[in-house]
Amino acid sequence: MFVLSIDVGLIHLGLSFADVNDDGTLLEIFWVDLIDITTYTHRKSGKIVSESQECPLYHTRTISDWVDHFIHENKPFFEEADVILVERQPPNGLTAVEQLIFSKFRAKTYLISPRNVHSYFNLTSLDYDQRKVYSEKIASRHIPDYLAEQMTMYDRVHDIADSVCILLYWCNKRKKAHDIDERRRRHFGIFHEDGLTTFEKLERFRY
Structure with a gap:
């Protein structure tokens, strides 16, 4: 599965995009x-284009328009x-950025507490x-060489690193949940030739 991880910010928003196995393995x-989400770059094929010609979005100095872009x-x-x-x-943080992203992709978005990440x-x-x-x-332990070179071009790296740490924390939680499910499956039934457990076979005869 593909996972997008975001460390929220206005001028320094960190982003990482990764491929993760279903069992939580990165x-x-x-x-x-x-x-910098406050800058309207209007990138298209690597070029800055006229917002009036190309961009259907609003361009006021508001968080809503910045997040849309x-x-x-x-x-x-x-x-x-x-x-x-x-x-x-936190309550006095950039909750508007967080909630606007959350609301637009509600079905597949998880809010990750930085305290939990720090604790992990x-x-x-x-x-x-x-x-x-x-x-x-x-983060440097998990960044491939070609991206490590790219990161040297940024004035701040820790925002990107934070997004990677969020990703690693979530992967660990995913792996733990997967391991628990596997232990339960092994505990509650031996698989038969048809791939079903004993309990699943008995379930077929319930009225």
């Missing part, structure tokens, strides 16, 4: 990016993603600057 991170500019990732992970914001990676005792360093180290 196969490969295909793409990362750091985006962010989604429009990254439409292939949002459409191809089977799962979208969005960093859950044992980062809760660190301050902000220390967490930045460690999140970059964690």
